[in-house]
Amino acid sequence: MSNLPAANPTGASGNSTTKRRRRALPYCRSLVIDLMHFQRDYPTVTHTKEMQLGKLARSRTQAAQKISWCLLFAKAYSRVSEEFPELRRTYMRLPWPHFYEHPEPMANISIKRVLEGEDWLFFAPFENPGRVPLIKLQKKLTGYCTKPVHSVFKTQFRLAHLPTLFRRTIWWLRLHLSGPKRIKRLGTFGLTTLAGQGVTIVDPKAPSTSILTYGPLKPDGNCQVSIAYDHRVMDGSRIAAILSRLEVVLDQDIRTELDNIKESCRKPKKTAA
Numbered sequence: 001m002s003n004l005p006a007a008n009p010t011g012a013s014g015n016s017t018t019k020r021r022r023r024a025l026p027y028c029r030s031l032v033i034d035l036m037h038f039q040r041d042y043p044t045v046t047h048t049k050e051m052q053l054g055k056l057a058r059s060r061t062q063a064a065q066k067i068s069w070c071l072l073f074a075k076a077y078s079r080v081s082e083e084f085p086e087l088r089r090t091y092m093r094l095p096w097p098h099f100y101e102h103p104e105p106m107a108n109i110s111i112k113r114v115l116e117g118e119d120w121l122f123f124a125p126f127e128n129p130g131r132v133p134l135i136k137l138q139k140k141l142t143g144y145c146t147k148p149v150h151s152v153f154k155t156q157f158r159l160a161h162l163p164t165l166f167r168r169t170i171w172w173l174r175l176h177l178s179g180p181k182r183i184k185r186l187g188t189f190g191l192t193t194l195a196g197q198g199v200t201i202v203d204p205k206a207p208s209t210s211i212l213t214y215g216p217l218k219p220d221g222n223c224q225v226s227i228a229y230d231h232r233v234m235d236g237s238r239i240a241a242i243l244s245r246l247e248v249v250l251d252q253d254i255r256t257e258l259d260n261i262k263e264s265c266r267k268p269k270k271t272a273a
Contacts, residue, residue, distance in 0.1 A: 028118040030160040034171050038207045046203045046228040047236055049243040054221020056250055059258040067258065069214070071129070071137045073225075074107045074191050076249040077212050078130030081105035081188060084242055086234040088188045090209050093176055099233065100179030104128045108187030108208070111144050113153075120160075122153045125187060134257055175207060195223075204228045 025033070060067060081087040082105060089099045107126040112119055124144040129137055144152050159167055174185050190211040192204050200215030205228070215224040225246065227239050 026118060027160045028115070028120045030164075030167060031123075031156060032121055034167055035206055037168070038171060038175060039205050042207050043231045044203075044205065044211075044228045045231050045236065046226055047239045047243065048224055048226040049240075049247070050222050051225050051243075051247040051250070052221055053217060053223045053247075053250060056255045056258070057217055057221060059255045059262070063258045063261045065135055065138065065261060067134045067138050067261075068141055069195065070109055070191055070193060071134060071141060072250065072254050072258075073193075073212060073214060074109060074126060075129045075132070075134065075137065076246055076254050077189060077191070078105040078107060078128060079249050079253060080242055080246050082130060083245065084238070086238060087210055087242065089233050090179060090182060090188070091230055091232045092179055092182075100182070102179070102183045102188050105130060105189065106183055106187040108190045109141070109144075110190070110192040113145070113149055115149050120149065122149070122156055123186075123190075124152075125184075134254075135261065200224055201226070209233050 056072065060069075060072070077087075085101055088102045088105060090102070092098050092100050105128055107129050109124045109126065111122050111124050113122055114120070122144075124141070126132070126137065126140065149157055159170065162170070174182055176182075186206075186208055188209065190204070190206045190208045191213070192201060192206075192211065193213050193215075194201055195214055195216045198216050201213045204211040204213045204226070208230075210227055210229040213226050213228075217223050225243065227243060229239055
């Protein structure tokens, strides 16, 4: 005779009112489900580098205006993308396999919004953030995070409410027919992170040439920074060089701009004679 306990047909909780049931997919999951569907065609590999960002963290703390970490990384990665054209290339299947190279970087930052009690994940575009002042980037990010979803993410919100067949057709057209339109919707690179919640994303997924992510800053100033990339476009040695260059840009260019924000706010304002 078996010593295993008898199965409870009413569920683990023992609640007789619990019933098995099917639930329709909520609209808030539509976009993510679609992206994961198309991501299967992208052979991505992830590489990680531990960066020393203690000095950058101090400059950020001392800056007169608080700038989000994701913007520091987005701006630095955009600068690096100008130096490494592979980061602005996308593998295109039609009309024949080729690379489309966009003239300038474009970031696509994942943003969580809560709408009617549901968690939504939207994708906020930033055109060439490497050439935009951090203060302006922060203002734009604040808008994405606070303004009504129906206005700042109108197209994505409408797309999420379409039937699956229509959504997938639209996504397929965006991904395969036009390089410029693809970049307009997905960017040349994506950025996602859960560092603010103390979590490191190990292997980010999306149908993009590269996706940047980073973990929480450690007490010693070290931070794990990862890039998931399309192996058809570039190799690991190139990503290693990109990660090293990214650390330099963060510690030099981005830190200098933060220091300038601090110094400019300390200068006394000129009064009219």
